[in-house]
Amino acid sequence: MEEKTAAVKTLSFLVVTIGVYLLLWQTVCTRAELPVYYYGRLIELLGIGLFIALALHTPMRFEEMGIVTSRKTLFRSLALGGAVALLLFCALVTLGRVLRLDLSFSWHVRGDISRATYFLVAPLQEILAKSVMYYSFELCFGREHPVLIVLMSAVVFGIFHVVYGSRMMLLAMGLTLLTGWMFHRVRCVWGCALAHFALGFLPACFGFA
Numbered sequence: 001m002e003e004k005t006a007a008v009k010t011l012s013f014l015v016v017t018i019g020v021y022l023l024l025w026q027t028v029c030t031r032a033e034l035p036v037y038y039y040g041r042l043i044e045l046l047g048i049g050l051f052i053a054l055a056l057h058t059p060m061r062f063e064e065m066g067i068v069t070s071r072k073t074l075f076r077s078l079a080l081g082g083a084v085a086l087l088l089f090c091a092l093v094t095l096g097r098v099l100r101l102d103l104s105f106s107w108h109v110r111g112d113i114s115r116a117t118y119f120l121v122a123p124l125q126e127i128l129a130k131s132v133m134y135y136s137f138e139l140c141f142g143r144e145h146p147v148l149i150v151l152m153s154a155v156v157f158g159i160f161h162v163v164y165g166s167r168m169m170l171l172a173m174g175l176t177l178l179t180g181w182m183f184h185r186v187r188c189v190w191g192c193a194l195a196h197f198a199l200g201f202l203p204a205c206f207g208f209a
Helices: 002-031 036-057 071-098 115-141 146-159 166-185 189-205
Strands: none
Touching: 002 036, 002 115, 002 146, 036 115, 071 166, 071 189, 115 146, 115 166, 115 189, 146 166, 166 189
């Protein structure tokens, strides 16, 4: 009974969070034209609010949320995230040579996203996407449905990127599908954060929009 109650509360909090975000987005869009940076911070603030609501009203277990893990699990997760980053780096270099592009690597990318800032943003977003959203869907549907949970997490994460346009929504969903699979394989959010950072930052470092 306690688990069912937690699942109902969790689903309610998720629906309310999505509804509030879409309402705020529509309201702001009709009154002002803000840089998309502010919408990203809005997503994170609402995610933190969801985290607090879950902490107050549901039995949060940090081990199951992938925040606190054993050293072995942490190393496995970081190794998996590092492999994704390395494959992406090699793929970008190879693509540049095949297409004969004049690529140059720079940590300072278009949009004034600094390395330090994105090192903070990527882990925060993965905590919200995995330790909050993925975990919440597990409470709702049960661990025996990992495919459904990964798909639902990807859809919701995509919805939160609606302000960036359909292309970014699809990319965000693709990212969440990958990191969702990683989280399912290794119950640790930190390798997912490393992969998120690489996929969101490295292409821009090479000059890809």
